[in-house]
Amino acid sequence: MHPGESVQDRTESRLDRIRGSAPPRRHDARTIAALTRNPGCARRGVLDAAGVDKDLLARQVGFPAAFGQSRFAIVRGNVFEARVKADGCVDLLRMFHECLGSEPGGTEPGGTAAGEPLLVTGDAEPDETLAARHERTVAALRTASGTDRPVLITHPLLRLAVGGQDVHLEPDLVLVRPGGLFHVVEIKSFPVIDGQAEGEKVAAAAIQAAVYVLALRRLLGRPDAVSHDVVLVCPRDFSNAPMATRIDVRRQLLVLDHQLARLSAVDALVAALPPDLTFDLAPGPDGRPTRPAAELAAGLSRLDARYTPDCLSMCELAFRCRHEAAGRTAALGPSVREELGGVETVAEVLELAAGTRAPTADQAEAADRLRTTARMYAAGLAAGPATEHAAGDRGPTP
């Protein structure tokens, strides 16, 4: 360590080395939201902080992720967003008015007297740098809070520090009410049928919106200026007609705040790694990775993964981690692991159950129960009509 180099700088340079020559993959609202699930996974924590392309890495070690998005879903998403924003968002404003109501302070989201909303576009302009676009957003946000008309800012570019790095975020819409209250608006193309939507999708949208709320609060420096009520705009029933729903994201904000604070722990994780550890894929002249899979796999084994079956739906490396977790009770699901007394491996479970392994002090209770379970399982199986055994209880008499 050179004199004058801070812990942050050192971590930063270590993370750069871990990523190697590839450009960093920055967090977005989705990946930040994913951090709140399985936050204890050091492997994901370090790789995400370093901005490693996990999808490419998983491919190179022979466990490609099964994530893909159907063209149809993308088309529908774009068509719906365009429809929502059509006609100067007047319709949208009416819906906001209905779902947000008026505040005690008398500010109307629809701005009754002022009429039409002021539309500000935050979308990228040709040749505009991220920094310039962000500056433009900041200026627009500051001006908006002073007007007496409702203001809608499309695709503002926000910035949030995640694990010591700035991440750029792009909410679909931000609504600024005449009194200066900000609302984050998310446009999603999953349907709300008879007032109900798929719980998992709503949960994902809520946490994503919470990321934007947090970013906006930090940017404005005034937490109370950004409402914890976000607006979710979805198609109604089986149609393409939009409807707005208010969602309170206070709980998600608490979780996020907590997780982002914990992310600084990456410093400690990185410090414990060998200095030459890198996941550089060494792309050849044609851009294809040339780094041997075995080397990368050896590197991965230095990073502890906390695999649960949930990972399969959210992490690119999940198949690799599942492969490593074979034979562990965690791979069977958290509730199964718990039922098996939290014993680490399947082999241990079966040996404890068979009484061929002496339990440790804290396994005693679990071992006792496992022995009982094994005995009951064998007896139950033997007593069933499907087997030739006729001993013991044969179930009900007709």
Add this chain to the structure above:
Amino acid sequence: MTAISSYARALAAASGTAVPTATVRHVHLAARPLILVPLAMAGEANAPLAAMVGTERERPELLVVPQPRNRDLRFAFAARLAEIFLPYVLGFAADIEELTNGPRTVDAPQLIVPNQAGVAFVRLFGRSTRFRTTTGDYAVEPSVPLLGRWLTFFAERAEVPGSSLMPAATEMLSLHWATGQSALEDANLAALMGWIDPPAGADGPAAARLAEDPRHCPPAGPTTDPGFDNEVLAPAIAAYDAVTDPSQLPDAVKRLEEALHSQLQPTWDLVWRALDRLRVLPGGASVPGRWEVDRSRYTGFHTYMIEEGLPQARRDGAVAAARRLNRMERAQASYDAERAFDDPLVMADHRVTGEAFLGSVVAVDRDRRVPNGRGKGRLVTRPLVTLRTEDPVRLALGMKVVATRRRRQECVVTALEPCDAGILVTLEAQNGMGRSAAPAPGSVPEVGESLCYSSVLADGVRSATMPEAEDTPWTHGGPPQPYEPSEQDTAEAWE
């Protein structure tokens, strides 16, 4: 997860093949079920894309929506599905047996889908079709709203524990086998069957991994593989859209049909293989009883469709919802109890938790008589039976228990005392001994008998009485509005 099923997963993981968690079959399997494998278009709100449907393994019917974004084609699909579905469903209505409390059909239709997502598809497709009008703007075939109401009926029954009117293949398999993977992965029908019935030369894990690869094995739907969407389906739909000469339409449709057939056929075969595996198991003793309930519900709904036939409400009113919840809880309780009484391997779960125990009778006070507690010095027969067990009993005094082999006799726990290497449980028999003062022969257990008593009984759920729907209090939104068909119902899906 229960102790037994978790332990079974560990066994399966170690051995590389699924292990049984049931010794008898707990679902009813119809002699001629209707299998439905639906596919929906990604991103859209329950837009049907294709379906393979039929009652004959060798002759499935393939239905395809060439452009799922076209609402007319969607409802044309619904009409074609109704042509197959309605004759099958209504075909069971004629054969009726008269019971004291009304008629009941002697059999009922059974709709089988591959997985839980298939059940959800049927529910939503029922929702999108049951309100359609057959006249005026946006008219559909008369069979379409009928189809919607029947699909909704099946979807609602599918939520009731123990009902076999619309089971999902994955759920049926998971009820009878444990795999060495997680429940989440078991939702993939092909992977689940890979563990239960691996192809020759492969073990469970290898077969399951192969089954997860969409290039090797298409997903069981209704969501299609994104790779298939982008590489095969999108170009084929684009080609269909691009047709300007009507004579070329059949070719474009044929290309789509072939593509979708390749995605559906493997799942179709898997569902039938799953049924083969399940049919081998002997049926549980209480299965016919639960099927009788399904037959009654089917008969009742058929009568309703003839007499009133209005579509089911979008959402239940407060009273209806509370009643429904209560019915489901009762159904769950009796289903849990019945399965355990039918199957010693399910009972094993209750034995692990101490809610049931297996013991041998060590003492019997057969002719014990006690005052009936209602005065007048009358005596009633209440024999005492003492059993010794080594099971980890967790019962409390006063709890009701019933033996698997003496299901008509309720007993109450009156004493629990530890003895060498076990527990002595004393039970007081309450009934099932005949009318005379001395218990009928064989009606009281005898010394040396081995019995399994369980406290998991069907009558555990009680509910407060509910007000009539028209008396719904304001706290619950007041009396619900009666349903009236409106313009909005029919316009919505065309916007």
